Amino acid sequence: MDRLGIPDLQRLQLIHRSWIEEALKAEQSVRDERWSRRLAIGSQAFVARFQADLGIFAIHRTIEKHGNSRVLREDAADYAIKF
Template identity: 35%
Template sequence: MQLVSGRVGQEYNQRKGRKGAFWEDRYHAAAIESGPLLARCLTYIDLNMVRAGVVKHPSEWPHGGYQEVYGTRRRNTVLDLDGLLGVLEFSSVSQLREVYGDWIDEALLTEDGLREEHWTRSIAVGSPDFIRQTQAALGARGKPRDIFQCGEAFVLGEAEENYGPDFGFNNRAIALEKG
């Protein structure tokens, strides 16, 4: 992932005449329980370039999952659509496409453009049983981790510690300067 993310960042910066960091953080993997939370995570990921101010809609980003779900990207695909149908309990790709478009449209209307830390910092996201099973599977590495609720999901991760005053800053979308 480090090689891929580095090359993507370099290519984009070169093409746009930019310098500096392209990605906000290093690659991070989390276990996500199948079902509605996985669907929400996929939608969140497809909105990354929208949050970054690079595109206005995920359909404009040629390298995302949106392109794979809608079949417009055929080379170098990452998603296993048959597997995705199974874990999201859809019977056909056309049904997935219809619902996925609704998820994206709803998220574009309701999200405020901020990062959701439970997708970007946690070890696992899911139901209480899924989180306990994941924690047990991690053995000694999972024991010191905390389980906490974040909206409708439960999360396995490190509790956020505040080491200084809270100045009230929020993450905001990174927009490219157009001049």
């Protein structure tokens, strides 16, 4: 919390609550595809490290360029309904 300049957990909780309330008022609660369909988004090094940490769960996932960032996409088939 020192890095955030917040003195204690209680103050952090209050600030976080205000961020959420502001986002809801501004209708930012809409699903953002950039975050909801990707496992990781960021620099090449960050996404590669995240992929490596996933181990066998990331075998068939590739890192893709997305604007100035890199992403590790979630496989839509992972969520397919199977009967």
